Amino acid sequence: MNRRPVLRVHNCLPSSLAHYCQSLADLVDLAGGRVQGVYGVDLEVPGRSSLRKLGVAARILFEQRRTPGRSSQDRLLVAWPAFGYLDLILWRPGAGRVAVVLHDPLALRRQRGLGVLSRGLARSYSAEGVELVVHSAAALEHVHRLGFPTAVQLPLPMRQPSSKWTRGRSIVVLGQYKAARDLKLLGDLGPRLEAAGLLPEIWGRGWPEVSGWKVHEGHLSEAEFDRVLHCSAAVLLPYTRLFQSDVAVRAAEAGVPVVGQEGSNLTELYGRNWPGVVAAGANASHWLDAILSVVSRAPTEVIERTDRRYEEVVAEWSNWLHDSADGSPLAEKERTIRRVQSGMGLRWAKRIVRTAELRRLSARVRPLLHRSTVAAALQSVLLDRIDVVGYNSLGPPGLDRVVSQTCTAAQILEPRYEAWAKQLGETPRFHRKQWEYVVILEAARQADVLHEGASAVGFGVGTEPLPAVLASLGVDVLATDQAPEKAGHWSRRSEHASEVAALEKPWICRSEQFYQRVQFRQADMNRLLGFGLYDLVWSACAIEHLGSPSAGLKFVRESLKLLAPGGLAVHTTEFELTRTEKTADYGHCAVYRLSDLTQLCEEVTEAGFEMEINPYVAFEHAADRSIAPPFSRGDEQFHLKLALYESITTSFAIIIRRLSQS
Amino acid sequence: MTLRINATYAQSAVGTGTYTRNIMRVLPEARPWTLPAVLTRGHPVAFWTRRIAEESSSWLSGTTIHPYWCTSSARSDIVSVLDFVQYREATAVERSLLRRATRRARNVLALSATVAEEIDADLGRRGVIAPPFPDPEWYIPAPGKQVPRKGRIRIVYWGGVHARKGISEFLLATSRSDMAADVEVYCPRDTPHVPGLRLHRYGDLTSKALVRLVDSCDLSVYPSSEEGFGLPVFESLLRGLPVISKPLLVYEEFAMPSSARVHVKSDEPDEVSQAIRDAVQPHRLTPKMLLWRPTQRQALASLTQAIAEAMAP
Numbered sequence: 001m002n003r004r005p006v007l008r009v010h011n012c013l014p015s016s017l018a019h020y021c022q023s024l025a026d027l028v029d030l031a032g033g034r035v036q037g038v039y040g041v042d043l044e045v046p047g048r049s050s051l052r053k054l055g056v057a058a059r060i061l062f063e064q065r066r067t068p069g070r071s072s073q074d075r076l077l078v079a080w081p082a083f084g085y086l087d088l089i090l091w092r093p094g095a096g097r098v099a100v101v102l103h104d105p106l107a108l109r110r111q112r113g114l115g116v117l118s119r120g121l122a123r124s125y126s127a128e129g130v131e132l133v134v135h136s137a138a139a140l141e142h143v144h145r146l147g148f149p150t151a152v153q154l155p156l157p158m159r160q161p162s163s164k165w166t167r168g169r170s171i172v173v174l175g176q177y178k179a180a181r182d183l184k185l186l187g188d189l190g191p192r193l194e195a196a197g198l199l200p201e202i203w204g205r206g207w208p209e210v211s212g213w214k215v216h217e218g219h220l221s222e223a224e225f226d227r228v229l230h231c232s233a234a235v236l237l238p239y240t241r242l243f244q245s246d247v248a249v250r251a252a253e254a255g256v257p258v259v260g261q262e263g264s265n266l267t268e269l270y271g272r273n274w275p276g277v278v279a280a281g282a283n284a285s286h287w288l289d290a291i292l293s294v295v296s297r298a299p300t301e302v303i304e305r306t307d308r309r310y311e312e313v314v315a316e317w318s319n320w321l322h323d324s325a326d327g328s329p330l331a332e333k334e335r336t337i338r339r340v341q342s343g344m345g346l347r348w349a350k351r352i353v354r355t356a357e358l359r360r361l362s363a364r365v366r367p368l369l370h371r372s373t374v375a376a377a378l379q380s381v382l383l384d385r386i387d388v389v390g391y392n393s394l395g396p397p398g399l400d401r402v403v404s405q406t407c408t409a410a411q412i413l414e415p416r417y418e419a420w421a422k423q424l425g426e427t428p429r430f431h432r433k434q435w436e437y438v439v440i441l442e443a444a445r446q447a448d449v450l451h452e453g454a455s456a457v458g459f460g461v462g463t464e465p466l467p468a469v470l471a472s473l474g475v476d477v478l479a480t481d482q483a484p485e486k487a488g489h490w491s492r493r494s495e496h497a498s499e500v501a502a503l504e505k506p507w508i509c510r511s512e513q514f515y516q517r518v519q520f521r522q523a524d525m526n527r528l529l530g531f532g533l534y535d536l537v538w539s540a541c542a543i544e545h546l547g548s549p550s551a552g553l554k555f556v557r558e559s560l561k562l563l564a565p566g567g568l569a570v571h572t573t574e575f576e577l578t579r580t581e582k583t584a585d586y587g588h589c590a591v592y593r594l595s596d597l598t599q600l601c602e603e604v605t606e607a608g609f610e611m612e613i614n615p616y617v618a619f620e621h622a623a624d625r626s627i628a629p630p631f632s633r634g635d636e637q638f639h640l641k642l643a644l645y646e647s648i649t650t651s652f653a654i655i656i657r658r659l660s661q662s
Numbered sequence: 663m664t665l666r667i668n669a670t671y672a673q674s675a676v677g678t679g680t681y682t683r684n685i686m687r688v689l690p691e692a693r694p695w696t697l698p699a700v701l702t703r704g705h706p707v708a709f710w711t712r713r714i715a716e717e718s719s720s721w722l723s724g725t726t727i728h729p730y731w732c733t734s735s736a737r738s739d740i741v742s743v744l745d746f747v748q749y750r751e752a753t754a755v756e757r758s759l760l761r762r763a764t765r766r767a768r769n770v771l772a773l774s775a776t777v778a779e780e781i782d783a784d785l786g787r788r789g790v791i792a793p794p795f796p797d798p799e800w801y802i803p804a805p806g807k808q809v810p811r812k813g814r815i816r817i818v819y820w821g822g823v824h825a826r827k828g829i830s831e832f833l834l835a836t837s838r839s840d841m842a843a844d845v846e847v848y849c850p851r852d853t854p855h856v857p858g859l860r861l862h863r864y865g866d867l868t869s870k871a872l873v874r875l876v877d878s879c880d881l882s883v884y885p886s887s888e889e890g891f892g893l894p895v896f897e898s899l900l901r902g903l904p905v906i907s908k909p910l911l912v913y914e915e916f917a918m919p920s921s922a923r924v925h926v927k928s929d930e931p932d933e934v935s936q937a938i939r940d941a942v943q944p945h946r947l948t949p950k951m952l953l954w955r956p957t958q959r960q961a962l963a964s965l966t967q968a969i970a971e972a973m974a975p
Contacts (some may be wrong), residue, residue, distance in 0.1 A: 422868070425864075425867045425868055425870075425871025425872075425874070425875075426865060426866055426867060426868060426871070427866065427868055429866065463862070463863070501814075501846070501860075502860075502862070504862075505864075506848075506874060506875050506877075506878030506879070507864075507867060507871035507872070507874040507875040507878070508871075511878065
């Protein structure tokens with residue numbers, strides 16, 4: 001007979017995480033396991049000093065020696081990491097595995113062990129068998145990006161929902177004050193809620209006065225919490241940044257509607273089309289609309305939605321609990337990635353590499369540097385700068401149905417990609433340039449414009465292989481590039497075409513066929529004159545070099561005029577992965593933000609074209625987490641993301657289709 | 663029983679990589695061996711080790727890569743001394759490591775008699791000659807070039823771009839010669855820009871694509887000043903392509919048709935332009951100038967013998 005897997009829980013916040021641990025125990029029981037004791041040193045007792053934390057560390061070491069796991073299925077779950085990322089080093093598995101739950105990868109309030117140094121140490125020295133657990137997709141994405149690729153996502157434990165909601169008039173904010181609370185939003189929202197006949201109330205400790213809101217300052221007991229929750233009209237989560245909310249889970253259990261920003265666990269709890277999910281950066285009137293929309297919902301609808309989620313929560317915890325330690329794919333993945341990973345994210349590394357960035361270094365020294373440990377250390381600094389919260393709601397893009405999407409390692413590993421790489425005469429490489437060629441070809445194939453007699457026009461072709469590939473497939477190609485006198489360094493780098501012979505790739509297309517199908521002419525992308533209609537219009541990483549960000553987007557709009565009915569335009573470009581106020585413009589190169597592309601999408605859709613964006617930014621594969629440093633020569637093993645001046649970029653394919661009947 | 667083969671590498675795993683990959687192709691499928699890689703021109707940092715691992719990952723899957731300093735303690739049954747030219751530039755420490763590895767190995771393989779003699783003189787071991795042979799793609803029947811192509815003369819080069827290969831000097835001389843306007847050159851991506859010359863750079867082509875490129879060209883160049891073997895020269899001849907190279911002894915060793923080779927002794931523009939003119943003369947164009955079977959048979963015999971000896975109790 002199979003032994004029930006045992007989960008030991010270490011909880012050093014017994015009061016704050018009481019509900020968490022009780023729900024967890026219920027879930028484990030349902031999943032066929034059992035929780036063996038919830039223990040831990042109470043850090044919540046007032047007056048505990050930093051010295052006391054050292055005592056906690058000693059106690060942890062003592063505890064894990066005293067109660068080793070009895071089988072590989074036994075697990076220890078650290079419900080709150082007292083030392084942040086450093087807990088990954090502190091805990092050593094016995095016979096079983098250790099799971100350290102990180103509630104907030106970025107501190108919402110002051111917390112030890114979440115800094116760059118702690119992360120770097122944890123990345124380098126955490127033990128095998130210690131896994132990092134997070135509770136939302138946003139948190140998972142964040143820790144992947146910080147260099148913890150084996151982190152797993154489990155839902156916040158919850159109990160079976162049952163409607164205890166007696167709809168009141170209060171819109172409540174529950175829980176203590178943290179710096180991440182959006183006071184400005186609350187200030188804007190309070191008077192509007194009152195005007196709408198609702199009562200805005202805040203319950204929790206540490207809150208300042210907020211205009212328009214009635215603040216009940218002080219600690220809430222469990223009973224008080226339940227009472228306030230059940231009598232509210234809706235619960236509000238006013239955060240500038242939030243990974244997941246325990247308050248949202250408790251509201252879901254009681255069937256109370258919740259309103260919060262996208263990117264937290266709200267979508268997971270209430271489903272995709274829940275009206276209480278507000279877009280990032282939305283103003284007070286959007287929040288008000290969302291609140292008014294959810295308070296009108298029937299209690300049965302809320303319970304129906306959260307019930308579905310509960311079943312998923314039970315299943316996911318059950319799977320995790322029964323996943324054996326050694327043979328699991330996760331354990332194997334972890335071992336592989338540990339071998340690959342190296343380097344520590346130390347600030348001095350950035351300074352050293354910045355020195356290398358000065359263009360004085362010779363070509364012999366640069367490759368040595370960008371393959372060194374120092375460069376590996378720079379990775380964490382660069383990864384830290386990426387901010388793509390809210391980009392990944394649509395899931396990873398693939399090549400099975402190409403839309404406007406980013407470059408990811410997963411696409412490069414697809415068989416379809418390999419087939420196109422073969423057509424290019426290459427093997428698949430984790431290089432964004434190769435991905436750009438492949439995604440253009442695959443999008444064209446899916447739009448059915450790669451047939452004998454189809455016509456295509458390419459802009460800024462340089463010496464790229466696409467004209468040769470298209471010619472080999474029977475497509476008539478007009479390749480264009482700028483005039484030689486304007487080509488500048490492109491010409492010196494042999495990346496400029498001034499005649500059709502420069503585009504010939506004998507390993508792709510036979511000479512006779514190539515010269516029969518391909519024509520060349522000079523063209524200024526800022527002034528499109530004398531073109532006809534084509535089935536395919538493309539450019540590979542050219543639009544960002546047109547002088548300004550607006551010139552690039554103008555070209556994209558103008559290029560749509562060259563599309564025959566049913567034709568396709570594919571333009572690849574630089575995609576901004578950091579958060580910036582305005583589109584980066586480095587003179588010779590622009591880097592487009594998601595908002596720029598979303599705006600373009602709205603415009604072209606309104607004009608009758610088809611465009612769909614999936615801005616998913618991947619961090620799953622080692623190649624997704626590698627950022628080519630500023631002194632890169634482009635010959636790294638992984639070249640999907642790039643540090644470009646102040647930006648971190650990846651390639652993005654803008655794909656727009658003209659409808660057949662238009 | 664495990665057979666441990668010790669491949670000695672230079673700074674690049676490209677040429678030597680081809681050699682080792684082909685050794686592995688003819689060895690038993692069950693792979694009863696490990697392959698600890700030695701870097702004779704290595705550095706005491708992980709840089710080269712990582713680079714070898716990156717470049718070789720496609721064909722070394724399942725093989726453990728060790729940094730070069732491990733190899734002195736890793737006893738090998740066979741040491742294949744691949745790039746002995748680089749050995750001359752090795753440091754004293756590197757030489758002592760290689761000496762130790764070869765002393766302890768049962769067999770030492772050499773690319774050619776030239777290399778075998780050098781091993782004998784420097785390391786005191788007689789190397790068994792096991793020349794390299796190209797990938798199967800190179801044996802696909804060539805289309806033949808009975809009639810010279812119209813248009814510019816198309817030259818191809820494949821191999822490393824570092825100083826010893828001499829390609830930069832050759833291209834520079836070509837650009838200064840009176841043939842500069844009449845030629846176009848296909849060369850690897852990292853070839854430096856040469857003003858006044860039509861350069862087509864190609865990326866990491868597959869073996870098949872490279873063969874297609876070579877077939878579309880009029881002549882190949884391999885102006886290396888020193889070679890342990892010079893595989894691209896043999897590959898060119900296998901495809902029926904005349905070759906411009908430096909006069910090295912190793913090319914004579916394997917009975918290559920001398921009519922197909924044009925030697926340049928220096929990188930003077932006049933000499934280079936004359937060599938190009940000579941190379942594209944119609945009489946040099948033959949469908950296939952080298953059937954590599956004897957060389958391949960010799961390599962296989964040497965390898966089989968070395969493996970049998972190594973695996974004997």
